[in-house]
Amino acid sequence: MSEHYDVIVIGAGVTGLSSAWWLARDGRSVLVLDKGVVGAEASSRNGGGASHYQSPLFAEEQRLWPMMDDLLGYPTEHQRERVIISVNQREFDHYNYIADMCTAMGWPADKIDGDTARAMVPIAGDNCLGGIHLRFGGHANPQRTVQAYAWALQDLGGRVIQHCPVIGIETVGGQVSAVTTPRGRFTCGALVVAAGPQIAGLLAPLGIEVPLMAGRAEMIVTEPAPLMRLGGVDGNGLYGRQTMRGNLAFGGGPHEWIDTQPEGPRARPTTPLSRSLARRVAEMFPRAAHLNVIRSWAGIVESTPDGRPILDRLDNLVIATMSGVGFGLSPATGHAVRDLVVDGTCSFTDIAKLSLARFAGLAPDWRETAGWLPLAAA
Template identity: 80%
Template sequence: MSTHYDVIVVGGGVTGLSSAWWLARDGLRVLVLDKGVVGAEASSRNGGGCSHYQSPLFLEEQRLWPMMDELLGYPTEHSPERVIIATNQHNLDHYHFIAGMCDEMGYRVDRLDPQQARELVPIAGDNCLGGIHYRFGGHANPQRTVQAYAWALQDLGGRIIQHCPVLTIDSSGGTVTGVTTPQGSFTCGSLVVAAGPQIMALLEPLGIHVPLVAARAEMIVTEPAPLMKYGGVDGNGLYGRQTMRGNLAFGGGPHEWIDTSPEGVRARPTTPLSRNLARRVAELFPKAAHLNVIRSWAGIIENTPDGRPAIDRVGNVTVASMSGVGFGLSPATGHAVRDLVVDGQCSFAEISKLGLARFDNLAPDWRETQGWLPLEAA
């Protein structure tokens, strides 16, 4: 069992696993360390959407997702295209605005009248005012995708150690040399930190400031409904998908702001939020309102002050915090991290606006100013 690696990746979510896979494809010896089980937080507890048109990584996201099953060698259950339906005029106007943005980028979006929307989404009701149909993007199965990244990495010789939190990051002369864990010390040439809400506490001792706050993002799953042509359907403040069995899996806030630590927190669902989600799913899909909720789960996500990802390299440390959009962007994020580690810059997109320098003049009380406080503190 080796103790030295070309790259150590801290965090076994989709961002860390994708980064490790991209690096292993270059023949680098890669170790992934996770405090729990890979994908156990938000990476396997999300809506599975792959349509982040506002990100500089968007074009690479769209290029890669249709190829991921073949590239990884394992199924992600990626399904193309996505529908968004509106139950009020304000939302419909907003969706048409989004369609205009995507048109300008060269990505086709169809405007749907109420009848067309109900034909695509048969469980929608008479309250459906129309919507839009992305002819790009789509969704994938978060659990399957986490498995695919992990297995593909191991096929390339990468190593994953679960239940192995990083206690300290070791450095010498301003350069990171390795990490210390309960299972021993490991040395490395480069370090990637993709540990979600724990990023801030891990990097502060190195003088790398990544302002983050953690939130609990909840999802519910219903009994199966008849399969729709396009399983990725959003609206009413919800994101989610229909599974291959027909279950409706949806989330969409309001997120609960929490305090976290390097050891993490237990991401248990809360009944009031589950009821809130169930009500909105029933409003969006009146013809499925009779379905029972059969389970719910919550995952921990991290948020930067401006809600955008933070991807940057400081010395031989590369930081990747995805601020709640990590799953869909994961193929492109892994590619960007690989480029930063190996080449020092991203080869396919201008990502400087995702750098840490934008936080240099951040007010110390930014979290209080934005009201992102745990319920008892708020």
């Protein structure tokens, strides 16, 4: 097989699919390649939050999410607003600080006492000191959203090939010209690399060093609880949501750092994290502590040394690694990638702080210094 596309996207996670969809909307011929299936890693296995107020992409995230069902033509189950509740004084003080910061930025956030929090979150207990009510942000269903991006892309003529890892990137005169796969060679006018932890291995042969560490992010899902008015609730070191069936789906680290090969992690290691997550969910929601955990999810996420995304263009190559916050920012990230590919710069915000150049001179042992070691080594 040998075909030409205006843009090839490596990675069928939420960032790659959103980028491809935005490019297809612009009339570009787009091919998405993935070593596995659409959204197989963290893109479909996360808390679904869309409230990244510390990102330069935040305003665009907030503008777009309420429109995404109509724009995509498929449901994402997006719901607006979130509540963050505290079960100790340290959390209470920190969340009040967040409320002041958001309000100063022009995003309304109410400070709430314990009684108000329990009225908004009926499964919270007497240990709830209060918290904050974010009148912005929200959450969506990760699996539904990934499917929506993929279907909407195909509706626009975009193509997705699953189980098709990229095994080589070709360049001519310093620009990407083609990628090779077990299914053939595909030529392109531009390349977007949104392959999560595999980005580093894919780009290293081109002399591009992208500092990333892979981690296993896990979530638990409980039996259904009575539906709450606002299903997006954070606290006690947890993030997550109540599904439309009532299940509580929550995660919150710590990450289990793992080694990754260029083709991706070879196995999903076991982890003791489920018990910790279940305990913290029960502490945050004492009136739901009787619910059984019925399943767990896990996905591989990547993180940069400073925990912030990398969105950058090098010639006709765009790097997009979101460092664990890809889902909620995906509508805005796709827009930014479209701008980088087509116009060379982001049209709606300044993303200079997300450039790869900020890691120039990074010490080779940064993983060891940070303590980000695989479990066996640690």
